[in-house]
Amino acid sequence: MSKSFDVVVIGAGPGGYIAAIRAAQLGFNVACIDAWKNASGGPAPGGTCTNVGCIPSKALLQSSEYFEHAKLHFSEHGISASNVKIDVPKMIGRKDAVVKQNNDGILYLFKKNKVSFFHGQGSFVGATESGYEIKVSGATEETLLGKQVIVATGSSPRALPGVPFDEELVLSNDGALRMGAVPKRLGLIGSGVIGLEMGSVWRRLGAEVTILEALPTFLGAADEQIAKEAKKAFDKQGLKIALGVKVDEVKKTGRGAKAALTIAYTDAQGAAQTLEVDKLIVSIGRVPHTAGLNAEAVGLQLDERGAIVVDADCKTNLPGVWAVGDVVRGPMLAHKAEEEGVAVAERIAGQHGHVNFGTIPWVIYTSPEIAWVGRTEQQLKADGVRYKAGTFPFLANGRARALGDTTGMVKMLADADTDEILGVHIIGPMASELIAEAVVAMEFKASSEDIARICHAHPSLSEATKEAALAVDKRTLNF
Numbered sequence: 001m002s003k004s005f006d007v008v009v010i011g012a013g014p015g016g017y018i019a020a021i022r023a024a025q026l027g028f029n030v031a032c033i034d035a036w037k038n039a040s041g042g043p044a045p046g047g048t049c050t051n052v053g054c055i056p057s058k059a060l061l062q063s064s065e066y067f068e069h070a071k072l073h074f075s076e077h078g079i080s081a082s083n084v085k086i087d088v089p090k091m092i093g094r095k096d097a098v099v100k101q102n103n104d105g106i107l108y109l110f111k112k113n114k115v116s117f118f119h120g121q122g123s124f125v126g127a128t129e130s131g132y133e134i135k136v137s138g139a140t141e142e143t144l145l146g147k148q149v150i151v152a153t154g155s156s157p158r159a160l161p162g163v164p165f166d167e168e169l170v171l172s173n174d175g176a177l178r179m180g181a182v183p184k185r186l187g188l189i190g191s192g193v194i195g196l197e198m199g200s201v202w203r204r205l206g207a208e209v210t211i212l213e214a215l216p217t218f219l220g221a222a223d224e225q226i227a228k229e230a231k232k233a234f235d236k237q238g239l240k241i242a243l244g245v246k247v248d249e250v251k252k253t254g255r256g257a258k259a260a261l262t263i264a265y266t267d268a269q270g271a272a273q274t275l276e277v278d279k280l281i282v283s284i285g286r287v288p289h290t291a292g293l294n295a296e297a298v299g300l301q302l303d304e305r306g307a308i309v310v311d312a313d314c315k316t317n318l319p320g321v322w323a324v325g326d327v328v329r330g331p332m333l334a335h336k337a338e339e340e341g342v343a344v345a346e347r348i349a350g351q352h353g354h355v356n357f358g359t360i361p362w363v364i365y366t367s368p369e370i371a372w373v374g375r376t377e378q379q380l381k382a383d384g385v386r387y388k389a390g391t392f393p394f395l396a397n398g399r400a401r402a403l404g405d406t407t408g409m410v411k412m413l414a415d416a417d418t419d420e421i422l423g424v425h426i427i428g429p430m431a432s433e434l435i436a437e438a439v440v441a442m443e444f445k446a447s448s449e450d451i452a453r454i455c456h457a458h459p460s461l462s463e464a465t466k467e468a469a470l471a472v473d474k475r476t477l478n479f
């Protein structure tokens with residue numbers, strides 16, 4: 001006998017667990033299936049984001065930033081802290097505790113919202129007149145029947161061809177977040193978001209970090225001016241980034257404690273180079289994850305990248321089957337997955353769920369932080385849009401000076417005719433928090449004049465956003 005539900009969600013990452021909670025709030029009888037296991041084999045809902053992504057990476061970024069502050073910046077404040085040391089296992093233990101708090105929080109939310117949680121692998125069995133049959137293979141096996149199904153199975157790290165992850169020497173994000181000691185020489189392939197965040201963590205803790213990037217331009221998705229500023233800051237910190245590189249071979253050398261890797265690559269000038277490292281993090285993007293879902297059983301359509309094909313509303317080719325998050329098109333971001341999850345639950349309830357892809361913020365949690373929303377200057381040029389730009393440096397912001405963190409700027413781009421804000425790009429302290437104001441402004445189709453006329457608290461970093469808005473009309477007050 002299968003257990004029957006109005007909605008069955010497969011995957012409890014940010015896309016799935018949020019969809020399950022929202023569907024339950026809307027009065028549906030909801031099941032959520034998730035396969036992730038914690039160290040003792042128990043459930044660990046939250047997906048990549050909670051277990052080996054957003055949350056643990058930010059925990060380590062925080063620990064390593066404190067360490068660097070203690071070593072380099074405390075003395076400016078008159079604080080002496082000699083012999084500052086890092087206890088890596090303790091730092092990793094704290095990170096694990098933060099992850100567990102989040103896992104437990106989701107289990108609590110499921111209980112609170114009466115979502116039935118099933119720990120195990122969910123796979124399609126077939127379709128019946130009353131819905132889809134889904135088998136859960138966990139400690140026990142059972143079959144659920146879902147009138148509606150939301151697939152939120154996420155993504156997996158992409159390996160370099162011929163160089164599988166062993167999580168000892170060749171690490172994915174998983175291994176990168178649980179090294180037991182600081183490697184002397186750390187290599188990274190790919191200077192995208194993971195490369196920069198993980199490279200920063202281990203550099204701050206003392207590793208000699210080299211990042212090999214295939215593209216000739218640094219952070220191509222960011223605004224060029226911001227990317228240039230970021231490159232300058234990372235160079236100054238000693239993060240070595242080689243652009244325009246072709247990785248030819250990765251070879252293991254030595255054994256046991258002496259095990260290492262030699263990377264043969266061709267540099268941007270076409271010269272053959274080698275890099276010796278003790279550990280290598282491969283961060284060259286992620287691929288949609290549908291392994292084990294048995295999509296074929298019901299004829300669920302995938303594209304050539306393995307992503308589930310959906311329309312703008314996250315509907316798949318099958319009636320009553322939806323898909324959200326990393327397993328479908330669009331940016332692989334937790335907040336994008338969550339918004340899609342909410343919108344799908346609301347659509348199932350006959351409401352008009354909505355996700356605005358034009359106002360999804362991007363944040364890179366390095367130091368300085370990098371955040372943006374909307375179009376870059378180079379995109380506006382390519383689109384032939386007439387725009388005005390205003391920038392304001394944190395060097396001229398009182399709060400940033402008090403913090404001792406004056407790198408970077410806020411840059412605002414507005415339509416030359418209507419003054420509507422088209423993009424905001426920030427590099428600097430707390431850019432991750434500052435970007436929220438820009439998202440709200442763009443969602444409400446604000447003009448730069450609107451932001452320029454809003455009272456911002458003094459002294460605060462947010463005044464830099466107001467000043468950038470004033471700069472659009474060439475009337476900054478503090479610069």
Ligand code: FAD
Nearest residue numbers: 011013014015035047048053054122154325326332333334
């Ligand atoms: P996932 O989080 O991948 O969750 C999918 C879940 O489904 C998993 O628990 C998986 O076990 C389960 N599952 C898969 N198949 C099955 C099955 N057949 N049966 C049962 N369960 C199944 N994004 C941000 O927005 N901000 C960040 O700061 C950020 N940092 C990141 C740092 C790193 C190192 C990484 C790797 C990613 C980061 N991301 C970040 C991206 C973010 O983690 C993803 O965009 C997000 O997790 C996608 O959510 P999802 O629900 O689609 O999938």
Ligand code: NAI
Nearest residue numbers: 190191192193194195213214215283284285286332363364
């Ligand atoms: P990414 O797409 O951000 O960057 C991958 C980089 O690797 C690119 O610069 C690409 O040009 C390069 N690359 C690809 N193949 C290569 C090769 N063979 N040799 C050298 N370089 C190569 O992917 P990443 O960093 O793996 O992260 C995956 C996703 O996870 C991100 O796109 C993002 O969606 C999400 N994420 C988000 C974070 C955040 O929001 N702060 C943090 C970390 C990850």
